[in-house]
Amino acid sequence: MENIDMNNRYSALASLVYNMDKPVGRSFGDVEYYRARLQECGGPVLEPAVGNGRVYVPLREAGIDVDGFDASEEMLAYGREACQARGIVARLSQQTFETFHYDRRFAAAIIPAGSFQLITDGNDALAFLRRLHAHLLPGGRLIIDIGGIDGLFGSAAPARSWKTAEGDLLTLLDHRAEPDYVSQTTSAYLRYERWSRGALLESELDLFTLRWWGMQELRLALEATGFSDVIVSSDYVFGQAPGKNTGTMTFEARRGG
Ligand SMILES: C[S@@+](CC[C@H](N)C(=O)[O-])C[C@H]1O[C@@H](n2cnc3c(N)ncnc32)[C@H](O)[C@@H]1O
Incomplete structure (x- = not known):
């Protein structure tokens, strides 16, 4: 899975499917969890990998001051459209985990939906945490979700389809590759297609790779990159310790002094 151009790209069809499957507010x-955790943060918030604004827009609607960036212009276009439809001035830009930069510092940064796992190289992930640390105000908080293990080791998702407004059929086929235990990644060939009356109009391949993290490993990674007071919660109940049947783990940490 070395082809960077097709890796975790979220191109046109992938973005269209994401926006139909996980629209703003889904x-x-x-x-609700992020809204509650951020209600009292008293300063600007950053959402890296903001995507189509699924979380961003409800936070803005709740009066929280959020900036977002994403690598995919196609995903950002849905976010901008959703903001415009609600009379919200979008503060969204095309930037990447690797090189993002803001002149202002944030009181909090959030990474929902397991997007942190899209950074497939462990050292790149550490560099990203350091860059985030530098963008937080003293005492600022970082909140990161790690998705359930089923998404990495379970069987591939069954075929799925959606009907577009024009009556076309969108299909998504997920073919898993073997997990790589050294790099701690699982890859899938995600093939998106658009069909009309039995004819294939478009297809797109996303080489989708996620990195898995142990609970203790990510705690140590946060501490090694300057964070402290790490709290790990499960399934969106703050302070609820993860257990065997946990789906999502949420890590919350603080930038010291
Ligand atoms: C699962 S979506 C999450 C969208 C949104 N945060 C949500 O909760 O619904 C992951 C997003 O990560 C973005 N992404 C992937 N690689 C990236 C990178 N290197 N830098 C910034 N964003 C990236 C994708 O374009 C996509 O929009």
Whole structure:
């Protein structure tokens, strides 16, 4: 899976499917959780990998001051459209985990939906945590979700389809590759297609790779990059310790002094 051009790209069809499947406001418990955790943060918030604004827009609607960036212009376009439809001035830019930069510092940064796992190299992940640390105000908080292990080791998702407004059929086929235990990654060939009356109009391949993290490993990574007071919660109940049947783990940490 070395082809960077096709890796975790979220191109046109992938973004269209994401926006139909997970539109603005669709919550997995995360929208309410982040809204509650940020209510008292008293300063600007950053959402890296903001995507189509699924979480961003409800936070802005709740009066929280959020900036977002994403590598995919196609995903950002849905976010901008959703903001415009609600009379919100979008503060969204095309930037990446690797090189993002803001002149202002944030009181909090949030990474919902397991997006942190899209950084497939462990050292790149540490560099990203350091860059985030530098963008936080003293005492600022970082909140990161890690998705359930089923998404990495379970069987591939069954074929799925959606109908577009024009009556076309969008299909998504997920073919898993073997997990790589050295790099701690699982890859999938995600093939998106658009069909009309039995004819294939478009197809797109996303080489989708996620890195898995042990609970203790990510705690240590946060501490090694300057964070402290790490609290790990499960399934969007703050302070609820993760257990064998946990789906999502949420890590919250603080930038010291
Ligand atoms: C699962 S979506 C999450 C979107 C949104 N945060 C949400 O909760 O619904 C992951 C996002 O990560 C973005 N992404 C992937 N690689 C990236 C990178 N290197 N830098 C910034 N964003 C990236 C994708 O474009 C995509 O929009």
